[in-house]
Amino acid sequence: MTSTQVGIDLGGTAAKSGRITLTGEILAERTIDPGFADGPEIVLDRLANLFQELGGGDALGIGVPGLLDRTRGVVITSPNLPGFGGLDVKAGLARRTGLPLSRVHVENDANAAAVGELWLGAGRGERDALVVTLGTGIGGGLILNGALYAGAGMAGEVGHIVVDPAGPPCGCGKRGCVETLASATAAKRRALAAGLPASKPGDLVLLAQRARDGHAPEKALMHEIGRDLGRGLGPVLCLLDLRVYVFGGGFSGALDVLEHGIREGIEERSYGGRAPDVRLLRATLGPAAGWIGAARVAIAGG
Numbered sequence: 573m574t575s576t577q578v579g580i581d582l583g584g585t586a587a588k589s590g591r592i593t594l595t596g597e598i599l600a601e602r603t604i605d606p607g608f609a610d611g612p613e614i615v616l617d618r619l620a621n622l623f624q625e626l627g628g629g630d631a632l633g634i635g636v637p638g639l640l641d642r643t644r645g646v647v648i649t650s651p652n653l654p655g656f657g658g659l660d661v662k663a664g665l666a667r668r669t670g671l672p673l674s675r676v677h678v679e680n681d682a683n684a685a686a687v688g689e690l691w692l693g694a695g696r697g698e699r700d701a702l703v704v705t706l707g708t709g710i711g712g713g714l715i716l717n718g719a720l721y722a723g724a725g726m727a728g729e730v731g732h733i734v735v736d737p738a739g740p741p742c743g744c745g746k747r748g749c750v751e752t753l754a755s756a757t758a759a760k761r762r763a764l765a766a767g768l769p770a771s772k773p774g775d776l777v778l779l780a781q782r783a784r785d786g787h788a789p790e791k792a793l794m795h796e797i798g799r800d801l802g803r804g805l806g807p808v809l810c811l812l813d814l815r816v817y818v819f820g821g822g823f824s825g826a827l828d829v830l831e832h833g834i835r836e837g838i839e840e841r842s843y844g845g846r847a848p849d850v851r852l853l854r855a856t857l858g859p860a861a862g863w864i865g866a867a868r869v870a871i872a873g874g
């Protein structure tokens with residue numbers, strides 16, 4: 573019988589999930605509302621039901637936002653998942669699904685998305701890459717030698733590389749992190765400050781289109797945002813000489829108009845004239861990257 577695994581990408585408003593074979597064939601997909609208002613134990617019940625509804629599997633991987641003890645499968649803090657701070661997700665799901673503990677893996681959501689993109693998405697076939705999620709914040713997942721590299725647990729968090737110590741305050745307590753300058757949230761703030769419309773959903777798409785069409789204010793804004801993002805990636809290039817960067821998340825649709833600025837920022841904060849050789853790719857799995865990667869690490873990590 574073919575081995576299959578289930579992956580879940582747990583967010584504050586949706587749990588995206590699916591069942592997939594070891595060769596990457598998707599057998600089922602499903603999205604539910606986790607219903608955090610009912611408390612964490614009920615949420616775990618629903619996730620275990622989801623595992624069964626998808627047809628079960630030999631392993632279960634779950635991606636969650638926040639700070640984790642990846643080895644124990646315990647969430648330390650997660651501002652986006654009410655009641656999950658301190659929760660032993662691994663044991664809770666193993667008990668409910670009947671899977672052995674070694675077959676349940678809890679992973680940071682950005683790491684899971686990185687694994688997904690390298691396995692079946694834009695980074696397919698690459699050995700070394702950084703996958704950057706440009707959303708409300710900026711997440712990152714580092715793949716080295718074909719495997720997820722988490723260091724002591726938090727490697728790849730490029731969103732909190734400080735680019736401008738005098739810049740805007742960040743949720744992490746520092747100032748001027750990449751996330752405060754180049755996330756979708758930051759782009760909206762910067763657009764409004766420049767007198768450009770950015771209050772409605774979809775305005776960023778419109779701004780990117782206007783930049784693409786050659787309108788000077790939008791072009792300049794996208795260039796500046798890209799440059800700040802590149803300034804955050806320069807140190808990554810210095811440390812690891814990584815040449816492949818995959819961009820996912822809602823704001824990654826603007827990659828083509830950010831690209832020139834990104835290369836300029838990388839050049840400014842690295843050495844050796846490598847910026848032109850860096851490959852900047854747009855993620856291809858969309859919102860499925862998280863659950864697909866979570867399913868993959870359930871096998872690799874179990």
Ligand SMILES: [Zn+2]
Pocket residue numbers: 731732742743744745746749751
């Ligand atoms: Zn920060």
